[in-house]
Amino acid sequence: MxxxxxxxxxxxxxxxxxxxxxxxxxxxxxxxxxxxxxxxNLGRDAIAFAAADRLADAIFQVHGGLSRAAARRVAVAAIELKGIQKVRAAAMEAVMFAKKSSTLSERFEGLLLNLKTIDRYEVRAISKKKRALRGT
Structure with missing residues (x-):
């Protein structure tokens, strides 16, 4: 205390x-x-919103113990994770390119900081998914 x-x-x-x-x-x-x-927010992207609905329906059918709302939260978190993985892959490519070029050392530091930021979003999305699976 x-x-x-x-x-x-x-x-x-x-x-x-x-x-x-x-x-x-x-x-x-x-x-x-x-x-x-x-x-x-996924709700602003119509394509991602529709994909989340389809995934939520599939999750609800497979996992009988989950409510529809929990299945929706799991689906949203899964789609967020997929987007984060795409951003991470692009950031990693940029880091590798900057590392090869010795003139871009300042940019390289910024790219590494960007990867740390991506990690924070990934941890948040994983936590959201785990909470939804637990039903809390």
Missing amino acids: ASDRQIAANRRNALKSTGPRGAGGKARAAGNSKKHGLAS
Whole structure:
């Protein structure tokens, strides 16, 4: 359990961490989720939405213990994972190309950072899928 002193320190630090304040910083931050499309909502993509529905129906038929809603969550997570794998493959190709070219060392560092970001999305999608399979 956190002490009163730790709680006070956390609150002081939280006041400092407010994100970008200027118009330029806010505009950059707003575009971050659009960089690779991994943070997008499947409901806005009609093709992915239809694919999720078909997959959810198949999952529901195979796994009798899952509700339709849980089967839908599993399907959405599976489609997200497939998209993440495509983005990862493209990022890996870019990293390998940049590694071969010694003049692109700064770009190489950015590409590696991009791979770490992709990992975070992948972990989130795997967790969503596991939770849906458990029915929670």
